[in-house]
Amino acid sequence: MISGAALAGIRTLTGNIEGSIQVAENDDTGDDAAPAGKAFEGAFDVLLLGIDTRASQKATDARSDTILIMHVSANHDQAYLMSVPRDVNIPGSNQRINGAFTNGLGSQGDWRGGLRSAGAAITKLTGITFEASAVIDFSGFKKVIDALGTVPICVEADTKSIHYYMVDGKPADVSSAGSNDKTADAYARSSGNPRYLHRKGCREMAGWEALDYARQRYLPDGSGDYGRQRHQQQLIKAMAKKAGSAGVLSDFGKVNELIAAVGKSMLLSLPKGMGVTDFLFTAKDLASADLVLLKANDGTYASVVQNGEYHGEELTESTKDLFRAAAKDKLANYVLLNPQVVNNEK
Structure with missing residues (x-):
C-alpha cells in the first residue's frame, strides 16, 4: 500500500513532469484519442522533427532537417524507426518537405503551427497518420544526452566536422565558420584551428560529440544526407538503449530530471486527454523492444534531375x-522480404 507521503511525492513529480515540457493537443497531426492514465492500445505512429535553431537565425526560418517516424507494432513488442528524406517535395508543391514546418510557424515562430503543418504534409506524403508527434531543437538533443551521461556510438570512418574546431587544443563550436567542406577547410586554414575529427571506432560520447557526428552530411563515403539519416537513427537508438539500460523510464525521479533538462527545447503533441506521464507509460513498455532502423530509398540517392539541374529527391517505389x-502495421513482413532496407549502424 502506498503511504500518503509517497503518494504526495508521486503527484509532485508528476506535476513537475507535466509542467516542464511544452505540450499541445493533436490537431491534424493525429486524431486517435487515448484514455488518460493508459498506454496506447494497438499499433501507433510517432512523428519526430529535429530543428536547428541558431542565435543568428529568425525564429520564423526554422526548418525540420531531421524527419523521423517511429512505428510501434500492435502488440508493442517491436518498434521501427524510419527517416523521410528532407529534399523530397511536399506533394502538390515544388517546396521541399523540410519547409513544411516553416510554413506553419506564422509571424511568431509558433512550433505548434509548424508541427501541424509538417504533420499534415508528411501524412500526405507517406499515408501514415500520427497518434503523437514531437519537435525538438538540436540543443534539446544535447541536453538529453548530457542528462543520460553519455551514449555509445560507433563511427564508421574518420569524419571531419563542419561545426567543431580545435581551438587552443580543445573542441569548440564555431558553426558560423563553414557550411560545407570547402568553407570549413578555408576557415581552418585562415584561423589555424583544425577541424575536429571524429575518429573511426566505438566509444561513449558526450552530448556535443554524439550530436555533432549525427549532424554531419559531408561524409567520406559520399552518402550525404542519407548517411546523416543513418547516423541520426543510430543516435536515437543509442539514446533509447541508454535510457532503457539505466532504468530511466521506470523511475519518475530520473524522468523528471531528464524532462527538466530538455525544458522548452521540446514540444510534444498528444491525443486529447493524454498527458506526458501517460505517454511515458507507453514509452516504458517499449524500453525493452528492439528498435529496428530502416533506410529510405535503400540509403542511396534517388535524385530528380531536369536539364542537368538537381531538383531534390523522390521516393522510390520500394520506399512507398x-x-x-507501416500504415497497415505490416512492417515485419516488409522487412523480411526487403532486408536491404535495414540500417545496421551500431
Missing part, C-alpha cells in the same frame, strides 16, 4: 511500399 506497410 515501406510507408504503406
Whole structure:
C-alpha cells in the first residue's frame, strides 16, 4: 500500500513532469484519442522533427532537417524507426518537405503551427497518420544526452566536422565558420584551428560529440544526407538503449530530471486527454523492444534531375511500399522480404 507521503511525492513529480515540457493537443497531426492514465492500445505512429535553431537565425526560418517516424507494432513488442528524406517535395508543391514546418510557424515562430503543418504534409506524403508527434531543437538533443551521461556510438570512418574546431587544443563550436567542406577547410586554414575529427571506432560520447557526428552530411563515403539519416537513427537508438539500460523510464525521479533538462527545447503533441506521464507509460513498455532502423530509398540517392539541374529527391517505389506497410502495421513482413532496407549502424 502506498503511504500518503509517497503518494504526495508521486503527484509532485508528476506535476513537475507535466509542467516542464511544452505540450499541445493533436490537431491534424493525429486524431486517435487515448484514455488518460493508459498506454496506447494497438499499433501507433510517432512523428519526430529535429530543428536547428541558431542565435543568428529568425525564429520564423526554422526548418525540420531531421524527419523521423517511429512505428510501434500492435502488440508493442517491436518498434521501427524510419527517416523521410528532407529534399523530397511536399506533394502538390515544388517546396521541399523540410519547409513544411516553416510554413506553419506564422509571424511568431509558433512550433505548434509548424508541427501541424509538417504533420499534415508528411501524412500526405507517406499515408501514415500520427497518434503523437514531437519537435525538438538540436540543443534539446544535447541536453538529453548530457542528462543520460553519455551514449555509445560507433563511427564508421574518420569524419571531419563542419561545426567543431580545435581551438587552443580543445573542441569548440564555431558553426558560423563553414557550411560545407570547402568553407570549413578555408576557415581552418585562415584561423589555424583544425577541424575536429571524429575518429573511426566505438566509444561513449558526450552530448556535443554524439550530436555533432549525427549532424554531419559531408561524409567520406559520399552518402550525404542519407548517411546523416543513418547516423541520426543510430543516435536515437543509442539514446533509447541508454535510457532503457539505466532504468530511466521506470523511475519518475530520473524522468523528471531528464524532462527538466530538455525544458522548452521540446514540444510534444498528444491525443486529447493524454498527458506526458501517460505517454511515458507507453514509452516504458517499449524500453525493452528492439528498435529496428530502416533506410529510405535503400540509403542511396534517388535524385530528380531536369536539364542537368538537381531538383531534390523522390521516393522510390520500394520506399512507398515501406510507408504503406507501416500504415497497415505490416512492417515485419516488409522487412523480411526487403532486408536491404535495414540500417545496421551500431
